Amino acid sequence: MGLKKHNGKRPSVLAIHLILISWSLVVLFPLWTMLVNSIKPKREIFRHPFGIPDEITFEGYRHAWTGANFDIYFRNSIFVTVVSLLLILVLGSLAAYAMANWRSRTSNLVYLFFIAGLMVPIRLGTINIFQMIIAMGLAGSIFSLIPIYVAMGLPIATFVLTTFIRELPHEIFDAARVDGASEWRIYWTIILPLVRPALATVAIFDLIPIWNDIWFPLIFNLADNHRTVAIGVSLLFGQYQTNWTRVLSALSLSAVPILILYLLMSKQFIKGLTAGAVKG
Amino acid sequence: MAGVRLEKIEKTYPNGFKAVHGIDLDIRDGEFMVLVGPSGCAKSTTLRMVAGLEEISGGKVLIGDRLVNDVEPKDRDIAMVFQNYALYPHMTVYKNMSWVLKLKKKPADEIDRRVRQAADILGLTDMLDRKPKQLSGGQMQRVAVGRAIVRSPKVFLFDEPLSNLDAKLRVQMRVEISRLHTKLKNTMIYVTHDQVEAMTMGDRICVMELGRIKQVDTPTNLYRYPANTFVAGFIGSPSMNIVSARLNFDGDTCYVDSQNLHLRIPDDIGKKVRQYDGKAIYFGIRPEHIHARETNPEAADNFFNMEVSVVENMGNEVYLYFTPGNSQYIARIDPDIPVRSGDSHEMWLDTNYIHLFDGETKENLIYKPKTQ
Numbered sequence: 124m125g126l127k128k129h130n131g132k133r134p135s136v137l138a139i140h141l142i143l144i145s146w147s148l149v150v151l152f153p154l155w156t157m158l159v160n161s162i163k164p165k166r167e168i169f170r171h172p173f174g175i176p177d178e179i180t181f182e183g184y185r186h187a188w189t190g191a192n193f194d195i196y197f198r199n200s201i202f203v204t205v206v207s208l209l210l211i212l213v214l215g216s217l218a219a220y221a222m223a224n225w226r227s228r229t230s231n232l233v234y235l236f237f238i239a240g241l242m243v244p245i246r247l248g249t250i251n252i253f254q255m256i257i258a259m260g261l262a263g264s265i266f267s268l269i270p271i272y273v274a275m276g277l278p279i280a281t282f283v284l285t286t287f288i289r290e291l292p293h294e295i296f297d298a299a300r301v302d303g304a305s306e307w308r309i310y311w312t313i314i315l316p317l318v319r320p321a322l323a324t325v326a327i328f329d330l331i332p333i334w335n336d337i338w339f340p341l342i343f344n345l346a347d348n349h350r351t352v353a354i355g356v357s358l359l360f361g362q363y364q365t366n367w368t369r370v371l372s373a374l375s376l377s378a379v380p381i382l383i384l385y386l387l388m389s390k391q392f393i394k395g396l397t398a399g400a401v402k403g
Numbered sequence: 404m405a406g407v408r409l410e411k412i413e414k415t416y417p418n419g420f421k422a423v424h425g426i427d428l429d430i431r432d433g434e435f436m437v438l439v440g441p442s443g444c445a446k447s448t449t450l451r452m453v454a455g456l457e458e459i460s461g462g463k464v465l466i467g468d469r470l471v472n473d474v475e476p477k478d479r480d481i482a483m484v485f486q487n488y489a490l491y492p493h494m495t496v497y498k499n500m501s502w503v504l505k506l507k508k509k510p511a512d513e514i515d516r517r518v519r520q521a522a523d524i525l526g527l528t529d530m531l532d533r534k535p536k537q538l539s540g541g542q543m544q545r546v547a548v549g550r551a552i553v554r555s556p557k558v559f560l561f562d563e564p565l566s567n568l569d570a571k572l573r574v575q576m577r578v579e580i581s582r583l584h585t586k587l588k589n590t591m592i593y594v595t596h597d598q599v600e601a602m603t604m605g606d607r608i609c610v611m612e613l614g615r616i617k618q619v620d621t622p623t624n625l626y627r628y629p630a631n632t633f634v635a636g637f638i639g640s641p642s643m644n645i646v647s648a649r650l651n652f653d654g655d656t657c658y659v660d661s662q663n664l665h666l667r668i669p670d671d672i673g674k675k676v677r678q679y680d681g682k683a684i685y686f687g688i689r690p691e692h693i694h695a696r697e698t699n700p701e702a703a704d705n706f707f708n709m710e711v712s713v714v715e716n717m718g719n720e721v722y723l724y725f726t727p728g729n730s731q732y733i734a735r736i737d738p739d740i741p742v743r744s745g746d747s748h749e750m751w752l753d754t755n756y757i758h759l760f761d762g763e764t765k766e767n768l769i770y771k772p773k774t775q
Contacts, residue, residue: 294489297456302503302550303477312502316493 157378161371168367183372193373195348196355199265201380203351204333207272211329212322214273215280219318220310222281223288224296234285240278245271246338253342265349271339276329283328287321288314323391327384334381352377405467405480405557406432406590407453413461414448414614422448423614425462430592435584437605438594440637445614446594447562453592454483454560466558477506479558482551486563488543490535490550496522497531500549507554521552524583541572548583561593565600577603598638602626610634628770632760635687635767641722641733643758645687650759652680659686659757663727667704668754676759676768683762690722692756693734695742696749706751714744723748 160168161183163176187193222234245252252271253262261267291314299309315322337353345354356373359366385392407430414423422445430436438446451457453464455476464471471479482503490499497518504514522528525545535543544564551559561580565573581604584591595601601608602622609619610633618630622638629635635643648661657673659666666686668676696706709732713724716738723742725732734750742748759768 292487292489294485294487295491297451297454298483298485298489298550299491300456301454301476301481301483302554303506304502308506313491 154378157371158375161368161375163368165366165368180368183366183368183370184376186369187373187376192347192350193352193355193376196350196352197376197380199349200334200351200353200377203265203268203272204330207269207276207333208326208329210269210273211276211280212326215277215325216284216315216318216322217310218277218281219284219288220314222285234281237278237281240274241282245275249338249342252339256343263344263346263349265345265351267343267345268336268339268351272329272333272336275332276325279328280325283325284318284321287318291317320391320394323388323394327388327392330381330384334377406430406434407436407558407592408465409449409453409462410465411462412449412452412459412464414445414452414457415460421614423452423460426611426614426616428609428616428619430590433588433590435581435591435593435604435606437601437608438592438611439596439598439601439605439608440611440617442596443613444611446596446611448614449611450560450562450592450594453558454481455479456483480556481558481560482554482556483560483562484544484547484551484564486566488535488540488547488567490543490546492535495532495534496527496538496546496549499535499546500553503550503554517553517555518549521549524552524586525549525579540568541576544568544576545579548580552583552587555589557590559589559591561591561595563595564593565595566597573600580604599640602638608638610637628767629687629758630767630770632685632687632765635758635760639689641690641735643687643689644693644732645685645760646730646732647762648684648686650676650679650682650684652677659684659754659759661686662730663709664707664752666752666754666757668757668759672754672757672759672769679759679761679768684768685760685762685765687758687760688752688754688756690733690735692753693732693736694751694753695734695736695740696751697740698737699751699753702751705754706749708747708749710747711742711744714742723750725750 156173159174159176160172162179162181164178164180164182167176167178218233218237222230222237256262256267256271259267295313296309299313304312335353336351337357340351340354341357345351352373356370356377359370359373407428409426409428409430412423412426412428413421415421426449428436438449440446448457452459453466455471455474459472466479466481491502494502500518500521501514504517509517518531519528522531525548527542527545527549530538530542530546535546538546544567547564564580565576568576577600580593584604593600593604601610602625605622607619607621608625610617610625612633618625618634620628625634625638629638629643632645636645646661646664648659648664651658651660652673655670655673657668657670657676659668696702709725709727711723712726713722715722715724719738721736721738721740721742723734723736725734736742760766761768
């Protein structure tokens, strides 16, 4: 899109495609390695790790699906991720609307507080968080993860959404107020539809760290039927030997929901990233 | 319908900046009142206080006879049109216009009737299913006006609604809004920085500067009898020539002397400024009252030879710029009179139309402005 604006010398289309293709290869290579090795028997993985398999086996997938409670792990991961994301989006957009709309000293301070969350890794507070979780009686439960993930995701959500809402013409809200809409109505009917691209961006940003997180589930020592996929995969690593076929199969499976979400939301995601670049 | 009354309206921002200094303004029922002034004169702030979008720091706002200081915008029975249209981008034209009625919980058939009626008035019937993005600027502003019409408010508020349109469209929309006012006969308050809009649309115009009203009157009266140098310079295009000078009386005859000019003032005007003999003043004369000498060969005095620095040909008229010393005069003359830049040309100033302003207060010395 941006390229069209250059009327003078522009880099040749070929060069751009070359760069993009080689970048795609770099990105796709690990994915390929994971997928192709997940259907090779163990010995073949070490013989030629990057080649097409001579012999195809779905043993890894079969094991992942039936053997090691992965169905439960998946359900847990999806539950935690979806609930956390929903909470992040709802709370984040409400906070963002408030901070974008009422500019005052207090709201700036609150905003700064949220931004600080972007800079301080939440893991620094692990021990205190763990104590809080125990105090709340959530230890060992899947529910212990949700407040952590919401706290982890809110800074980026409020940051992106506040910026986004601040860029919307303020007169729209004034017009809605004159039209007789309540603040809640404005949020629901005007803000939410308009920030949808930003919501998608935030969702994808927060999705991956939550889905892949291994730190908190590991520390919180979740009961077996409360474990997430990431923990499940880590259990497949043996102390002395590892069944790589199974590990890679489990990893491949765990990437599927993310990939599906990405494909579904990529259009909105790109819109969210480029919003503001083009004045509408 | 109702008039709007502002009594000693003030606006002070939390940081202490005082934007509006006690404005009194009485807008009659059904009147088209234009608030005009340069940017920073607080005309928009004043309008937003009427709308209820800006808190009122002091004074009273009355719509009809009702004090609305603490009334929510939606309960003030007003409709507002914004400079950047402020349409809801994700709603169709129909939804943009019907939303306000839906919020008021009107029955569906009434909503439909009123939206279609407004669309009909504004020529939007074919666009009801489009999104704002698919409309041109003029169409978007028409939708914004439509959104205001459907609710048939007591008062329409316009905040520079034409500023984002290109020049040609602006003229067209100007006429449309004027026509709308004739048709609906609602009270309308219209904010603009463009004195042409103000002159052409307003029943009365309120000229503002730095949070104060400088004059309120009909367009004709503002043009003919500006209360002070600010209004004199602001209304009219090209603007009035205003030059610092000194009043001198020779017997009963009054003269205005500036750097380059020695003007005899007609006796009926001179009589009114007798007490300013010898004082510093400003005199003002509109470009159309500086004529080429040949249009009035009989003139006995008040003509001067000046070098023309720039000639601007508008087709129907020609603007001549003179820059004697460090002052500048603009004259508006007949295009048939041959003048080229660099020429010296003899010009005649028609002092029957001269304006005299106090050297300090800059108030008009000849006319007392009507109080509203």
